[in-house]
Amino acid sequence: MAYLDDESFLLHSPTSRRLYHEVAKDAPIFDYHCHLSPKEIATNHRWENLADLWLGGDHYKWRLLRANGVDEELITGAASPREKFQAWAETVPYTLRNPIHHWTHLELRRYFGIDTLLGPDTADRIWETANARLAEEDFCVHGILKKFRVEMVGTTDDPADPLTHHQAIAASDLGTRVLPTFRPDKAFAVDQPKAFNAWIEKLEEITDTSINHVSDLLHALQKRHDDFHAAGCRLSDHGLDRCPALACDDADASIIFDKARRGLPVDAEEKEKFCFFLMIFFGQQDAAKGWTKQLHLGPFRNVNPRMSALLGPDSGFDTIGDERQGAALVTYLGALAERGALPQVILYNINPRDNYLFAAMTGAFQDGSVPGKIQFGSGWWFLDQKHGMELQLDALSSTGLLSRFVGMLTDSRSFLSFPRHEYFRRILCNLIGSEADRGELPDDFDALSKLVADVCSGNASRYFGF
Template identity: 50%
Template sequence: MKKFLDENFLLQSATAQKLYHDYAKEMPIIDYHCHLPPDQIADDINFNNLTHAWLYGDHYKWRAMRANGVDEQYVTGGASDADKFQKWAETVPYTLRNPLYHWTHLELQRYFDIDAVLSGKNAKEIYDAATAKLQTKEFSIQGLIKKMNVRVICTTDDPIDSLEHHQKIARDGAVAKIAPAFRPDKAMHADDVPALNTYIDKVAAVSGIEVNSFDDYLKALKNRHDYFAANGCKVSDHGLEQIYAEDYTDAEIGAIFKKIRANEAITYTELLKFKSAMLVHFAYWDHEKGWVQQYHLGALRNNNARMLSKLGPDTGWDSIGDFSQARALSKFLNKLDGTDQLAKTILYNLNPADNELMATMIGNFNDGSVAGKVQFGSGWWFLDQKDGMTKQLNTLSNMGLLSQMVGMLTDSRSFLSFPRHEYFRRILCNLFGDDIENGELPNDIEWVGKVIQDISYNNAQKYFNW
């Protein structure tokens, strides 16, 4: 019987072990999509305690605690940090076969050298030991980043953000490159016309451009896009239920925008046309600057209206949606490709039923100009676990070139999440190891090792040009 989470965790053959330890393990990390707060990086803070570092903002853990019958006061409520951690520790034994069980113990090992299996019985001991380390310079936020050998982090930032914290990082220096990513979802959210109008006013104010027409709005947003580029941005990101690719004319969008600015209701067709126009213009700007554009597709967000009203978004009430993806996605990419304005693109799906769809869609628009120009992104959100990542890797292998994949990302709000890259690499090495052991691939460890290093780091470094 193998020991839990030993040095050969998830590596089921001698070949897989060699591939991981000799080739993947020491590769640096490029985390090209996450939700880490740049102000905390800029100030290089120390967390108050393990709860502060581990449970604040982590809706993965919050969902598990709620499912285990933990009252909300211990999740997002007013209980003390020590009591919240106790409730989390009591929940952990019940997360067997959930990726949280693996992630929790990987993070305890990699950051704090704690090999114990967390439970309610040893919660205080582990909490105190980790909290003491978190007070030291080595365990400041930048210390944690350095400990994980992270070279690049892309945060997720709204077009109206000042980027003052990124500017401070650029002035002061940091242990890794910290770059913003342009996330303009609110700029096209015409589902709520009054809220969009409030947002448009903010765009006008921060850009210094009065917005009375759709052309004015584009100028103001382009001003922000340029501003992000001037502050080191090379990546955009969109979190959408699905791609919007309705046909429209400039006159139609101008008229729709006038209705929005007059706080008039718009029809569903007008909503689709407006969103489609916005996506196209964002994509044109990304291509113009040589950015990489990312589309995270398929989340059904904020399902629990009562808890949304109480706690707000991004607090653990989202799920996989079953949106139609193929036809609009094909139409959108084809429109951009038709005028040679398709930027390097990464597509992520949240519904695993869309794996084959995405893996074949990228092949339609890989034109030979760049290796892996259009990417099928790694398992995302509910799919960034052993089964989800394995299925994504196998699907990409079957229908595309896994060797050109740009690897893993954390998509996390926690500075303790970087071992997810290790988790991905172990799964990757195990897949290749199994194929070699089974005679399905040649026993060319040097070449396969190079491919693994490329997927782990080199491809992303080249693709994003860092």
Template identity: 50%
Template sequence: MKPFMDENFLLQTPTAQKLYHEHAAGMPIIDYHCHLIPKMVADDHKFSSITEIWLGGDHYKWRAMRSNGVPERFCTGTDTTDWEKFEKWAETVPYTFRNPLYHWTHLELKTAFGIDKLLNPETAREIFEACNDKLQNDPTMTARGLMRRYNVETVCTTDDPVDSLEYHKAVADSGFEIKMLPTWRPDKAMAVENPAAFRAYVEKLAEVSGVEINKFQDMVDALQKRHDFFESMGCRLSDHGIEEFYAADYTQDEIDAIFNKVYGGKELSKEEIHKFKSAMLVVFGEMDYESGWTQQFHYGAIRDNNSKMFKLLGPDTGFDSIGEFTTAKSMSKFLDTLNSRGKLTKTILYNLNPCANEVIATMLGNFQDGSVAGKIQFGSGWWFLDQKDGMQKQMNALSVLGLLSRFVGMLTDSRSFLSYPRHEYFRRTLCNLVGNDIENGEVPYTGYEEARVNKMIEDICYNNAKNYFKF
């Protein structure tokens, strides 16, 4: 029986161990998609307790606790203490065997706090106090300090076009050696399902852009001004959270009329909604192409399924799930529209339903044009898939249907400053996958090919992202 989570955790062969320890472990981290709160980086936030940094906003843990019968007040409530919430999480942890949360919990305890003990009800108080002592008395245990601890080079936050980016500027002006760059996330500019909310957003957009908005083209002009501003602040990526790809046929007259209708407070039909979203995706794609950005598409989630809890807690609180959409034709049509216009920029596609792995992996090859290695990317296992099984399936599909060697690798997609061990988790999984192939005689590992494999591991962990995004 192997010991739990030793130095060769997840590394099943000597070759996998060599690949990880000599070529993956020491590579810097480029976290090109995350949800860190920029103000916390700007302020070099000092955390009040392990509960704040670990359980505050972590809907992964909340879902597990709810499933374990923990009342909501210990997840998101305001009438419970930090210790009471932590205690309930500690009681839940032994029930998370085979869930990635078990691994992540102990990787974070080990790498951030130097704690090798397993978290359970018997060790909870000791670990709680040890973590809190380190957070209070170790000056490196701050937002910036943790980024340094994990050898982070660049992070890209997720930001609305109306955001002032004041904290990004503050971080840049402070001389902090780690880059924090914004990412353009214009989902609200497409959210025409609620006319009142859409109008309020457009009015805010008009205010921050200085463009008076009375018609569709005015909104596009305002968004372009904000796009230019984001670029001036170092932005190099956009990101879109969509249920499915939108590629309905439309005319400009139709889009103008649809904008006037929804801006005037009238409900749109499903067909009108799809046409408007289709037009906006093209507009955004062309903006990104002109700026040389990379566009990212996270698709396939059904969000806010529990209407009762949505009204109580709002979005991103653990009530989302994998959706089932038929998107291949619309995805292809959208990419082909931009490609036909000569305006298809670098693109990363993330699916949430694993049944689409092969769809994505084969879609890539349709639009690679030789201008950039790996121009169209299959994004790493996302959300419910950013665990060992999901990562392996994503990399296997990419390997057999594309070029794993050109993959830009892992990201945290997290709000937590303790999530960087997910890069370690990914790197160990990658090295084990390739190491097993070598041990099985499926990949050569001598001479030129040994150097190529070593370089491939380093590239996927860091170099590919560095060269692709050009931060």
């Protein structure tokens, strides 16, 4: 069988292939969580060369380059784009069995029409062919969104960020809806007074208010929540090592906030209390507006002090964490439910150890008001690959309703990542089709087709109101 054969790649039974090609392949994409740049979408960005598009900001690739012994100069340093591409071309043959080998060649095929394997001997030809394609009129952000039938993109935005790029996109003729996502994680950094106060100053400027008390902070965050809603936002997001679980009243929150504002040290217990205080506030705001809250839980971030200090966050120095997630998550979701303020929630875990913990927990907080109100989200980060996706689908299917799952997202900073939806859809169709062909699911193509169509796009459209 040919590598990445379009007809049968990841599709190991007749029904799998039929489900993919007749149902999943051309379904629209709702990429409801990603880190694409609103500015690049608003300006319909174009790229100078393949390295600019493919390697800039992609810490997945950076990690493999480092693992292959490539010097940092050729990764994030001052080497030329062509030199960086050559380093990647020399690394790709060593990525066999890593999902990036699949993604790399899917991207070459789907974006550039190149079916040659990338390696040191083919680098020149691929570089020239891809760069010629980049120069064509339709190879731009808007052209890519149209090509891949992307109906919705959810970017990730800080409350202190202006929404001017989103306003420009909304006023344009772009067929894709591009909506902000409210991610207020910088509000939790009371243990880092310098960074916290710099962020507060930005929030003051964007809201045209003075923030001297914790009540002022809540007022400013409420204003931005309203602004985001007016701009079309319907999702929030939090990236946490684990949910905070120490109760905190207004008086304690005020004391902690005042300490941080004066540049005084805030200890770990105080930080957790302040985070819990804000997370309850954010949950109530989301529920009041009918938003969906996303909780990305579990990574250990920036674990390499030297390299993180040198290159900053999101540079590839994060890993799977082993925090105990269950008790704190139960406490937080329970606190919102007790207040009648539990919004739609999507739970993402990064440690496969916790798959069944998260999947089963969703069932404990469903309330019958919305199908699949509490979701076990798709395989995330280190689990965003074939085995991780299969583990997530199995845990969800075994404890809840796969038929109500809102499906895949890219969680990516790259406009080359949309084939990840194809990757997921092939895996989904193989799971469903192979079980049907083994007699483990009914021989009912209409029922199987509905399940696949819903998970690929239908459920997300209905769940988020798109």
